[in-house]
Amino acid sequence: MQDPKLKHLGKFLSLVLRHKPEVIGIQLDPRGWVDVQTLLTQCLAHGKAIDEATLQAIIATNNKQRYILSQDGKQIRANQGHSVPILLDYAPETPPAHLYHGTAERFLDSILEKGLLKQQRHHVHLSGDRETASQVGRRHGKLVILEINTGQMHRDGLEFFHTPNGVWLTEHVPARYIEVE
Ligand code: HQG
Numbered sequence: 001m002q003d004p005k006l007k008h009l010g011k012f013l014s015l016v017l018r019h020k021p022e023v024i025g026i027q028l029d030p031r032g033w034v035d036v037q038t039l040l041t042q043c044l045a046h047g048k049a050i051d052e053a054t055l056q057a058i059i060a061t062n063n064k065q066r067y068i069l070s071q072d073g074k075q076i077r078a079n080q081g082h083s084v085p086i087l088l089d090y091a092p093e094t095p096p097a098h099l100y101h102g103t104a105e106r107f108l109d110s111i112l113e114k115g116l117l118k119q120q121r122h123h124v125h126l127s128g129d130r131e132t133a134s135q136v137g138r139r140h141g142k143l144v145i146l147e148i149n150t151g152q153m154h155r156d157g158l159e160f161f162h163t164p165n166g167v168w169l170t171e172h173v174p175a176r177y178i179e180v181e
Helices: 004-019 036-045 052-061 105-114 130-138 150-155
Strands: 067-069 075-078 099-104 124-126 143-148 168-170 178-180
Touching (some): 004 052, 004 067, 036 052, 036 075, 052 067, 099 105, 130 143, 150 168
Antiparallel strands (some): 099 143, 124 168
């Protein structure tokens, strides 16, 4: 169970590293990295005191490993989930035969018509197992799990990326690859 204070600060980091860096006056580089010292200084200047040990604890205990440090430890970025335009430099990977997407029942008609769209994010997010997909889908309402024929998508030339925290990303899932469970 994550410490509530760390959870709260983790959400704040998500806001600035994925969506609104400007709220603390920072800029992400083209690949989403920001200097750790700049981040901590600017957090403090905007009323969120985070020291280095706390930052390490947030990174280590975050339930979805949302953040990652550069190899030299001087920079940090979010693994995925951005709404600001950045280039995630993950290499394309071969997905398993099937991946899963949890969503709300009310989206189903539209999804079966238009396929899965990335909406505000950079990619459509897919999960390796039904349990994770359920957690993602329940956030939106009455749960529906979709099984995606990712093996066929890949054979048809569509690209997949796998983030260090285990999320599969793709540009769009056309409706013909989607099966409702
Ligand atoms: C739906 C969390 C209507 C889609 C999670 C989803 C995940 C459509 C919603 C990550 C549609 C977008 C991403 C269509 C897709 N018509 N609705 N054609 N195509 N949708 O939150 O996948 O906490 O942007 O099914 O763990 O729910 O941020 O995407 O319900 O990994 O780290 O549009 O967010 O991670 O919702 O979640 P989201 P998501 P973090």
